[in-house]
Amino acid sequence: MLDWLHMGGYGFYVWSSYGMLALAIAIELQALRRHRRAARRRAEELRAEQAAHAAPLRETNG
């Protein structure tokens, strides 16, 4: 196992490459989740605003 990780002396280069890809993917997936949360929260706020504006209208319409 250790021998395999050693990669014939090139372990540092091989694992630096694969490690950065893993890190980049982890960061991107986290960013996706954050983006979705922020977008949904903003949409929720917008709907609340719209509802607040629409409410008095509905009352006058009876």
Added chain:
Amino acid sequence: MTTFARFWYRYASPASFYPLAGRLIPVFATLAVLLAAAGLYVGFFVAPTDWQQGEAYRIIYIHVPAAWMAMFVYLVMAFWSAISLSFHTRLSAMMAQALAPTGAMWAFIALWTGAFWGRPTWGAYWVWDARLTSTLILLFLYLGYMALRASIDDPRRADRAAGLLALVGAINVPIIYFSVQWWNTLHQGATISMTAAPKMAETMLTGMLLLTFAAWTYTIAVALHRVRSIIVEREAASGWMSRLASPERPPAADGSAPSGAAAR
């Protein structure tokens, strides 16, 4: 109208594309995981050690797919930008916007893995070689695209400005691709070509292609996920979005079910 045209008309609307994208994400994500697992297995446990480069060559399995994706995603981004600029379709601009961060990630990974491959094989992490420099410019084009878009508040104006940048920058992609032929560079020529037999062992090629398809499906899944968030951001004020968010709302006056708006 042909079925094909009808399909495009139907899904060009964010309202009908949103649920479709949601259904496609798990399909592409699952494929990406399976292909990556198979590709890594073949790459590390089946493919032999390179006689010249030893184990260092195993960086190829992510370096080449990342470099291909960086170029290809840029072309797709430029394509959607062109559609958006000529037909003023909303969804195509959103697709371009959704692809940029992932394209930038691939460009960065191509440069990073190239540096860590270059050090043991060429003796340098970086050289100002035509291939490397044009790939660095590609990364800057992606970052410039995202920065330009972020700096313009009106989304429609941001679409046009960023779309134009994406189109003009597309000229860089053939420059990267042919750089190894046009200039005398340190970077090796194409390993895989449409016109010649591959210059590598079959198992090595298999591993690389599996990981290329994994990178493809990953990019599709991520772009679809991101485009859904962008649709929510940009269409939040529209009627179909509020119906989608609150299914308990009473049916519309025409009697159609509220969920019908999303599925239509």
